Amino acid sequence: MAERTSAPLLRERFPTLAHSTYLVSHSMGAAPAAARDALERYMDEWIADGPEAWNRWLPRIGEIADGIGRLIGAAAGSTFLGPNVSVLQAAIATAIDFGGKRNEVLYEALQFPSLTYVWKEWERYGARTRIVPSDDGRTIPTERICAAINERTALAVISHAYYVSGALADIATIQARCREVGALLCVDAYQTTGVVPYDVQALDLDIVTGGSHKWLCGGPGCGWLYVRPALVERLRPAVTGWMAHERPFAFEAAPIEHARSMYRFGHGTPTIPGYVIAQPGHAAIAEVGIERIRERNIRLTTRIAEEALARGLRVNTPLEPEKRTGWIGIDFPHAERAYHELVARRVFLDYRPGCGLRVSPHFYTADEEIDRFFSELDEIRSKLPT
Ligand SMILES: Cc1ncc(COP(=O)(O)O)c(C=O)c1O
Numbered sequence: 001m002a003e004r005t006s007a008p009l010l011r012e013r014f015p016t017l018a019h020s021t022y023l024v025s026h027s028m029g030a031a032p033a034a035a036r037d038a039l040e041r042y043m044d045e046w047i048a049d050g051p052e053a054w055n056r057w058l059p060r061i062g063e064i065a066d067g068i069g070r071l072i073g074a075a076a077g078s079t080f081l082g083p084n085v086s087v088l089q090a091a092i093a094t095a096i097d098f099g100g101k102r103n104e105v106l107y108e109a110l111q112f113p114s115l116t117y118v119w120k121e122w123e124r125y126g127a128r129t130r131i132v133p134s135d136d137g138r139t140i141p142t143e144r145i146c147a148a149i150n151e152r153t154a155l156a157v158i159s160h161a162y163y164v165s166g167a168l169a170d171i172a173t174i175q176a177r178c179r180e181v182g183a184l185l186c187v188d189a190y191q192t193t194g195v196v197p198y199d200v201q202a203l204d205l206d207i208v209t210g211g212s213h214k215w216l217c218g219g220p221g222c223g224w225l226y227v228r229p230a231l232v233e234r235l236r237p238a239v240t241g242w243m244a245h246e247r248p249f250a251f252e253a254a255p256i257e258h259a260r261s262m263y264r265f266g267h268g269t270p271t272i273p274g275y276v277i278a279q280p281g282h283a284a285i286a287e288v289g290i291e292r293i294r295e296r297n298i299r300l301t302t303r304i305a306e307e308a309l310a311r312g313l314r315v316n317t318p319l320e321p322e323k324r325t326g327w328i329g330i331d332f333p334h335a336e337r338a339y340h341e342l343v344a345r346r347v348f349l350d351y352r353p354g355c356g357l358r359v360s361p362h363f364y365t366a367d368e369e370i371d372r373f374f375s376e377l378d379e380i381r382s383k384l385p386t
Contacts, residue, residue, distance in 0.1 A: 006296075009288050011364045014217075021347040021369045021376075025362035026166075026191065026327040029217030034280035042276050057272045064275050065262070067282045068216075068224045071290065072189070072208065073199030075229065080262035081275055084223040085190055085209045086114045087239070089157065091265055092186060092207060092225075093118065094238035096154050098126040102183075104152045106130045108140050108169070110162035115188060119157060127154070137354055138165035138316055145169070146177040153183035160198070161191035161325035164355045166317040168196070168325060172203050179204075184231070190214060195297055195326035195362070197290040200226050207231070215293075215326065215362065217281030221274020225265055233260060241267035288363045297326045300361035300370060304328045307374050316355050331356025334384045341380045347373050 011017055014030040022030050045053040061081055069079035082088040098105070105119050105127045119129055132148045134140045139162075149156050156178055161168050171187050178185040186207040192198065194215030200208055208226040212218025227235065236258050242248050243266035246257045258264040285293070298321040305315050308330045316329035329352075332338075339351035349359045359373065 006299075008366045009292075009296075009363045010284055011366065013284065014364050017364055019346065021372045022365065023359045023361065023369060023373055024348040024350055025195075025217070025365075026214055026325070026358055026360040027350045028213055029194075029215055029281060029362065030364065031219060032217055032280040032284055034283075035219060035277040038276045038280055039273060042273055057276075058270075060272070060279075061270055061275060064222070064279050064282070065224060067279065067286065068193075068210075068212075069226065071216075071282065071285060072193060072226060073201050074226050075201065077262060078229050078232075079224055079226045080265045081270070082223045082225060082265065082267075083221060083271055083274065085112075085188060085211055086118055088209050088223050088225045088265070089115055089186065089188075090118050091237040091239040091267070092155075092209075092235070093122050093125075093127070095235035096127075096184070098122070098128075098154055102152055102154045104128045104130050105155045105157060106132065106148055106153050106183075107157040108132045108145060108159065108162075109134045110137070110140065110164050110167075111157065111159055112163045112188065112190070115157060128152075138162070139167045139318070140169070142170040142173050145174055149174070149177050149181060149183055151181055153178070153181065155184045155186055157186045157188065159191065160187050160189040160193075161196070163191055164316075164352055165329060166191070166324045166327050166358075168192070168318075168323055171198075171205065175203060175205055178206070192325050194285045194290065195293055197294055200228075204228070212278040212281060216278065216285055217362075218278025219274070219281070221271055222278035225262075227262065227265070232262065232264065235264070237265060239267060240264075241269075243267060243270060284363075293363045294326075296363060297361055300365060300367070301326060301328050303367075304330075304359055304361070304370060304373075307370070311374075311378070314356070326362070327358050327360035329355040329358055332381070333386070337384060338377065338380045342373070342376060345376055347376050349373070 016030045065079040066076050175185050184206045189210045193210045212222035213220045244264050246259045305328050314331040318324045335356040
């Protein structure tokens, strides 16, 4: 492993790390101290300038969106912001015609539940959902997903990594299959963006969604959407509002003339505070670089998996680093009780049914935090019923 990534990076910029063992960046990245400064600046601008503050806030939407775009290889102007992934995917749903023979939306059985709610509800508006099953609750063969995508598929919605196992989906092959049959692909990259390098243009992806509060260390309130530029004008969301109009400040009556830019995926007044506090996290990821983050993450997740296996615990994440995102799922009897006990001891991680403890290092994680996690875990397990 290269020497330069063996030490934690930028650790001093994340105050939470001084008083916790932080192994939960797959769920909630640590807060950068600079996020507080960004929020204070927002308040100062609002207090100083009232409505005129919009002149400074509005351009920041595009800047923050492009900052995310740079992390995923997107061209400037092809990424946009929204409150969360569920709303952004719901807006995509309204932009797709499910009225003809091509009326299926296909997703995999390991999809994040929130998105299954969105797509299942779309049956009320003519979509037919099709779910690709998993045999082991952790992975789904790529061939099975590709075989399920056909001329009836309007849209395939696929997680880049499954929230329940961390296994990566082969989105390059799935995108190629979608292209072959004329379906669109929407990738939910929440579990990978900021820890697994990928390039939306190299992969020629159609639509990608994600958010800021996990690996991007941006806190809640800054979801994002990438759309392949050639596709943008084909999509006219019905979840809309004045910000999505080609001339928002002309305040013209309906019908809307959708903006030709990514603003067409906007809706009403944008939630500026959620966006501005996210930017320092995005900047930290850019500063460290996702290749470096991945390199260090692989070293530490490999260690976590090996230590768990050495204790006879079940590892629910692929052992091959190239098949997983940035965390390890560890299961054992009473794992949920252990989770509560660990959090009470300020060892931050999470628990998901069917997966067990989800444990993740990030660029700021010290090796000693992993030592502490295992020593606390050993102590807690020694007191659990067998
Ligand atoms: C795979 C995946 N997608 C999406 C989300 C979040 O969706 P939303 O932004 O709608 O809360 C999560 C977790 O919070 C997730 O793990």
